[in-house]
Amino acid sequence: MFSYTSATAASTELLPREERERRLEAAGYNVFGLASRDVFVDLLTDSGTGTMSDAQWAAMMEADEAYAGSESFRELEAAVSDVMGFDRVVPTHQGRGAENVLYGCLIGEGDVVPNNTHFDTTRAHVSENGGDPVDCPVEEAGDLGGEEPFKGDLDPEKVRALVDRVGANRIPAIVLTITNNSVAGQPVSMANVEATRELADELDATFVIDACRFAENAFFISEREDGHGDRSTAEIAREQLSHADAIVMSGKKDGLANVGGFVGVRDPDLFERAKQRAILYEGFSTYGGMAGRDMAAMAVGLREAVTEEYLGARIGRVRELGDRLRERGVPIYTPVGGHAVYLDAGRALPHVPDDEFPGQALVCELYREGGVRGVELGSFAFPETDRPELVRLALPRRTYHDEHLDHVAETAAAVLDRSDEVTGLKVVSEPDNEALRHFSAELRPV
Template identity: 50%
Template sequence: MKLPYAEPFRIKMVEEIYPSTREQRETWLKNAHYNLFNLKSSQVFIDLLTDSGTGAMSDKQWAEIMTGDESYAGSRSFDQLQKRVEQITGFQHLLPTHQGRAAENVLFSALVKEGDVVPGNSHFDTTKGHIEFRKAHAVDCTIDEAFDIENLHPFKGNIDLHKLESVYLSHSKENIPFCLITITCNTSGGQPVSLENIKAVKKLSDQYGIPVIFDSARFAENAYFIKTREKGQSERSIKEICKEMFSYGMGMTMSSKKDGLVNIGGFIALNNEEVFKKAANFTIIYEGFITYGGMAGRDMAALAQGLDEATEFDYLHSRISQVELLGNQLIELGVPVQKPIGGHAVFVDALKFLPNVKREEFPAQTLAIELYKEAGIRGVEIGTILADRDPETRENRYPKLELLRLAIPRRTYTDNHIHYIATALKNVFDRRDEITKGYHITWESEILRHFTVQLEKA
């Protein structure tokens, strides 16, 4: 008899979580102005708001925490991290930051100016926010297959080369600071980018003199999909694939709270010394000295270890298999989700799930609220609220997909939790015809409104 799959780790410590009543949850939601970001963690039973900084560190990472070097300049922990980043990515210059959006802030301060255009696959919220804050424009060049949830294209994060070249032809080189490839592409459903597509984007960009930058928060998961889905890659190690992926870029930004397997941290890595020096000045202004950049030495040491663990196949297979477990259960239950299942989350199609809720009443946010009321599960809207308003017209932007993201923290929940999530969502799905009203915005910020927006029932 073939042995069943078992996780390549065992649990050494647990944290209690507490269920609540529906009546309690409805009161908490009202007090939170129906914004799930405003809920206290103690009010959440299973937290799928994000996979960013919410995972469990390994015993070896905790050991590194105890031996970190907290020197202000030139710490041993920085050297440890720099060597690990260069080993995995090939980039020689490193600037630590306190998290991924800080890396974007530093690098974009050096490279992006008013009137610029930044093409790429679907930009995530903070990325687009940093671009638009500088009065520049983020242009989505994702392939059309990404917006059909039933299409089984294995690399829905790919950039459409015709869309990309159209951007290159319609704008001057001086106004395109770089092409940004997000691996995996969160906004399109945690979907990977193929190595073939990365090479093609690099070749096309070279023809127009445009550098390539990677948004690399989930680069190891992207490498896993290349190994398991792309022809000719199955015999290569994850680390070999990562090294080749990054060889086609000038640099990268990283939110280490994802594939770095730590609770805080980020970095910029580059092979362009001129850009490095320019960005280093902004690191000192915004983050700290260039050899710590907002990170404690202990956290840099834990990150160096985490990057090594995250680029091993057994860990990635365990992590992504659990996400697939949830996705496949929902598919069997008839719940409409983005297919194939992505790397870090399952994305539920709220337009198909709640066809009676108007777009202007935010179906994905409505679904997130209903799931929380049903079972104390906190997800996040990847839809119209997150898409924000057009910075010029101030009209709502309605994305092609209106999604509820259920992000699975790394090495945190058991398969029993996964079954609980699937059952809870099925319960909501069974009463979907009763859900006909959504929500209206009563207050919002000028940019990145989804974090702090306040809502009321429509």
């Protein structure tokens, strides 16, 4: 058993509409530029924004802050071994640090890396190391209203077609993201994990699982895939990862912590290379950029994350938000995934053309209308890719109550009621790395 006290980073006061409009304009119509005190309900991300349990807080109070040989690292190492099945662990400050460490060891100039669907930092790290990130989702992923159970799967035939074009020697790794964040948090089946393992063996490629939401994915396998309904989510979680050669993990998701991450590997040589790279970029190999208290909290969080009690409440909460939105006629991606509800901005704002970023326009209107902060995951966040125009409303763990969910749904419905008034946006400044532009680019209304 564990308990927690709900907490939010957002303001408890809804600013007047005129003030929200001023702050949105000052932020360059990019909600990453808003201060948390400007936001009433903050659904920008579930990464590190949740509330920790009493057991996690207790562990933090007894943490070991030693630079080398920290006992808190040993606790984290044991939790990763027990829960995820990886005995060789390289700690990092968060998930993108893990990506930098692992992909810097695996990927070189001219390489091609298939993924069920790359998320923003994954795509950027592959590109930064000279690789070409290629998305290989199943066709069902493009059906925003369909009810197929595993829309997050990777399509092995798309990877084989890629091999025919570039050659197997240019594919050093295959990545499977579970759950598939870029495809509306949709889960990946155990059968698809096994098929990806076989494919990696065919190509002599390293099979990497982005395991940020591994526990949520295991819940969906238990619920939706034949042959797994009578198994515990902890057992399924460990089995799905047993097929991978390596994992990258953000502890800010299913580690239930506010910061931290790690790389898990099986190969001793890769482990040594990853440790040396981590020392250069992250910190010594028994802290990796984390304080001992953060490692202690994550060690407890990993064990809590695979319990039925936690997962039933977590995913049930997300579904409640999805139900409230649908009841009010707000178009969403279905079925609802594990960590967020994704609004279909293309259907919500059909008059706004893709090159004027309907998703980002919807994000701005949600804030303008009700102080709700979401994030666009369409043509603005992923330029030069064929992505649907989605807006993610990611629920922080153990944080918001029924009244907050009602406010979000009512805000979205109010925006739809006046949708014909909403205009598109254009980019007026952006960083050199286009794959990361949604974090800092500025826009203005067309």
